[in-house]
Amino acid sequence: MRRKVNIGGVAVGGGTSVKIQSMTTTHTSDTEATLSQISRLCDAGCEIVRVAVRDEADARAIRTIKDNTSIPIVADIHFSSALAILSVENGADKIRINPGNIGGEEQIRAVADCVRAHGVPVRVGANTGSIEKHFYEQYGKSANALVESALFNARILEKYGVQDIVVSVKASSVPLTVESYRLLAGMADYPLHVGVTEAGTKESGIVKSSVGIGSLLLDGIGDTIRVSLTDDPVEEIYAAKRILRACGLETEYVEVIACPTCGRCEWNSMQLAQKVESRMFGVHKRLKLAVMGCVVNGPGEAKDCDLGIAGGKDKCVLFRYGKPFCTVAAADAEQTFLREIEKMLYEKENG
16 A cells, blocks of 8 residues: 655545546735635635745735645745745645755755645656656666656665655656656555646547546555646546546536437437436445437337436437436426436435
8 A cells, every 4th residue: 555645634645536636827925816716726626736836925925825825835946945845834734845956965855844744745747858867878768767766766765764755757658657657656655646737728638637647546656636727727627526526536516418419319318318417426325327219229229227317309208227207398407407416416415
């Protein structure tokens, strides 16, 4: 089992649930804008938030941010041990650094002394742009180079007494990312922060992240995840939750299955499926719903669903666990189905 690391009261590793992270896109020193974005991330289901620390103003702003939110804050720092120390002194719950670019031996020791004194964990993040030179020369751009570079830097921190370490080995290539994490998982017991870096815009980024993160989660690899999207960071949370659900790692939610439709479909099942999924996304109750285009596959393929609907040209059939119980006009299908969902949710809530 992997080590357990406490990040501002949120446990990562040690057999705990996979935690969802994101990163703000605001200037951290603009505390009003940063807190507004953090609030939106929290509402979406984010559990840990990372902020960029570019200068002293960003580092000092962490104090104001911490005073106005309860979510753990991770300070992302490069090239300055002083900013790493200042971020911790201003309340950062964790720092993300690469010891290879934070300074020399004395600077790394100073950061290690600071995080130890404050009980703050560190994420050592290696990616294909930050591989140590000697490992790159030995292995090239490869899983071995990424993993050896990450472990080399983690061991520098351990040399100075830091034990609460999280490690990541990200690449923009999905196969390389997956290969690297699989290799790392067998070599060390650090909790693993998993993600595909620079995954791209919303559409392509979700696909790459789903394949990469999903493959690893199904292997039992990954203690905290971040879906990196060139988009509103709230979209990262929605995508992460869907990945966890698809991997069976989140069960208290409303699952909506729907057929892709075909030429047999004679009603707007697609619109209803989208509406139901949108309404139910934030509902934390275990329920399975089906919106099927026609009766050919409807009740049969969805017989394990709590509630489902299948349509024809003029009428729709509602069913529970594959057994029809109601027929309604197609024009009334949406209203009737949504009403039945609310009734079922009430029944589950009240036993």
